[in-house]
Amino acid sequence: MPRHGRMRMSDFFDRREMVRDFFQAQEGILRNFYSLHERGGLELHFESIATLKDVFRLEDRCFRCIDDRTPGGLHAAGPVILMDEKKGVDMLRRTRAEGIYSHTGCSAAAIAFEDLSENMKKFYENPDNYGMFYAKRMAKKADIPYMGHILALPHFNMARLAVYDGTGSFDNSKLETIGLPPAFVISRRYHSDAETAMKEVSLALTAATSSQGFGRLIKAGKTPFLILVVGARQNEFSLNRLMEEAEEVAKDFGGKVIVDGFVAPA
Numbered sequence: 053m054p055r056h057g058r059m060r061m062s063d064f065f066d067r068r069e070m071v072r073d074f075f076q077a078q079e080g081i082l083r084n085f086y087s088l089h090e091r092g093g094l095e096l097h098f099e100s101i102a103t104l105k106d107v108f109r110l111e112d113r114c115f116r117c118i119d120d121r122t123p124g125g126l127h128a129a130g131p132v133i134l135m136d137e138k139k140g141v142d143m144l145r146r147t148r149a150e151g152i153y154s155h156t157g158c159s160a161a162a163i164a165f166e167d168l169s170e171n172m173k174k175f176y177e178n179p180d181n182y183g184m185f186y187a188k189r190m191a192k193k194a195d196i197p198y199m200g201h202i203l204a205l206p207h208f209n210m211a212r213l214a215v216y217d218g219t220g221s222f223d224n225s226k227l228e229t230i231g232l233p234p235a236f237v238i239s240r241r242y243h244s245d246a247e248t249a250m251k252e253v254s255l256a257l258t259a260a261t262s263s264q265g266f267g268r269l270i271k272a273g274k275t276p277f278l279i280l281v282v283g284a285r286q287n288e289f290s291l292n293r294l295m296e297e298a299e300e301v302a303k304d305f306g307g308k309v310i311v312d313g314f315v316a317p318a
């Protein structure tokens with residue numbers, strides 16, 4: 053579908069069909085999770101996966117967006133485009149980040165772009181350019197390399213699930229090895245405070261339940277979005293505490309979002 057110019061009716065139906073196909077492809081996995089969740093068995097399900105440990109080994113410590121189409125490494129929205137600059141630079145330094153990536157079609161960059169003055173909007177032209185520029189600027193300030201602009205495909209968020217990660221080492225390039233579908237990941241462990249991380253969970257839920265994601269296919273009752281909390285041993289990032297944070301965000305989305313979780317292996 054051309055980015056600019058008129059959209060043909062056939063493009064619209066092709067896109068709608070594609071979104072539906074991606075949604076349906078995950079139905080079996082999600083249905084199993086819904087049923088485990090209802091029976092209170094999702095925690096045990098994950099904790100009994102023999103290869104679970106392997107998912108908590110990062111291949112690199114570069115920052116990427118929380119987006120489901122930016123696999124691997126550490127995750128903050130944009131990345132770090134929605135927090136104030138000092139907090140962003142501090143996050144990159146504190147976590148010993150090895151680099152930073154931006155990506156196409158970033159909803160966090162789109163929000164930040166909207167907040168710019170008209171002059172600045174004209175200067176950057178579009179959210180994509182701004183997201184790229186911002187990541188480069190943060191790289192320079194934190195003295196780490198800018199790694200590039202990830203081409204995020206398809207042109208919509210295809211996740212029915214978000215991982216709220218208290219360990220900071222959950223690797224979303226290995227989702228399939230533990231039977232997980234595409235997922236947003238918020239590296240809660242490395243956000244300076246709960247509020248900043250919760251704002252990013254809310255952003256993921258907004259994307260997923262709007263036309264940027266699966267929209268109305270996410271329904272209360274039958275096909276809710278799932279926040280999967282990964283608790284750590286430390287009290288500050290315990291399963292209970294992070295479940296409370298996630299539930300607080302989920303509340304704003306009516307019954308469309310359910311929360312469950314497990315404790316990461318030691």
Ligand SMILES: [Zn+2]
Nearest residue numbers: 117119158159
């Ligand atoms: Zn993004």
